[in-house]
Amino acid sequence: MPSHIMLSYQWDDQALVKKVYDRLKEDGLPVWMDIEGGVTGNINDSMAAGVEEAVVICPFMTPTYQASRSCKKELNYADSREVVIVPVMLANNWEASEWLGLITAGLLWVDFRNADSEENFEMCISSLQEEIMFNASHLLAVEPPSEQVDQSEPPKHHLKKKPGRRFRHALTKLYIRDSGFTEGELEQVPHSDGDTRNTVELSETAENHCYWEEIKGNGSKLYRNVVTHRYLGFKSSSNQVCTETSPSVTEEWLMFVDQTDQSHQRAVIIKNRHSGKFLAVQDGCFIGLMSYNEDCKWFLE
Structure with missing residues (x-):
């Protein structure tokens, strides 16, 4: 049974995507990334398994992502399996075209174009979580927040699906x-x-x-x-x-x-x-x- 959120990215953006992975995982979302145990053995088999077990795939869109044959194979395969696609935009003054534009046409992408500061990053993560939960919360097993040990930290929120869009x-x-x-x-x-x-x-x-x-x-x-x-x-x-x-x-x-x-x-x-x-x-x-x-x-x- 499909069970996780797959993060699909081009190698140049690995540091940011790893930060996104850590934050989603911390909030109890089941998330998959190739460098976090996602790839074992044959890389093509591992990537195929990542797609096949995905409820959602998040392509981190840039011109280099669009030019990547590996990224194209991943997202095309996910699209053929009708995996929910929640695009993430990283590039300023650029629009997806060709195969990537075709697959993501009509989809709302989440804006990570200026996620450089911690405040901006948190707002971007919140938007990404909202879009994931709106599209696929009924398919995801979200873990409840763990016990808060450090009382100086703000309490973690429990992700829930809203009844619709406001x-x-x-x-x-x-x-x-x-x-x-x-x-x-x-x-x-x-x-x-x-x-x-x-x-x-x-x-x-x-x-x-x-x-x-x-x-x-x-x-x-x-x-x-x-x-x-x-x-x-x-x-x-x-x-x-x-x-x-x-x-x-x-x-x-x-x-x-x-x-x-x-x-x-x-x-x-x-x-x-x-x-x-x-x-x-x-x-x-x-x-x-x-x-x-x-x-x-x-x-x-």
Whole structure:
């Protein structure tokens, strides 16, 4: 049975990847790295076994990673086995292309481009753990934190899967919240005009109505509220964000990493596939913009 997180990297980045390995292991995640007992005997057999027993593979992406035949074989094999891929970006002013761009297209990469200081590294590790847990916590055996011996150290956190993604607007700090009814409650509420939409609002507080389950569609993503089980949509003509009981083209979204962000948080841009507009907030209200600016930035929580 697959059981671990595999770290896939090019040799030049071994020191950083070893630091990531140690930190993930310290927090109770089952992690595999070639120099930490992962390779014994024939290297090709060992690397194949590493992939075959992987729940998640984290490629540490750089131009030299993309140029490496060994890295290409590892990630292609993992992709063919449908291993969850959580990419890690190490290179500034560079985008994956060719085979690597094809495999990682549409995936959210975790930003390690400036993980040089301890503070930045901790924020990057937190983002990586969040993305791993979001995608594969149900497949991983996470060890509980060990007894804290040194009382001067902050207590270790226990990694847990969150019910979904929360979107917090970077400038206003407001969350996307479905304010409507659950499916059961909706059946009891008359709609004289036949309108089945729920209102979506911006909330100062993070609560269960602010969690959205991510469902992969055909080249896009759907976001279903974990409380109401309704799908997030955007009506371009009225700049209205709402939810529907069943998805249509207006509920299809594209999500990208905001490559300009330097905060080391999980900064993303959300684009409605049907309208081509970026989801933004201006003057405390939702708005769709045809071009990206700071009003379009969201943090994943």
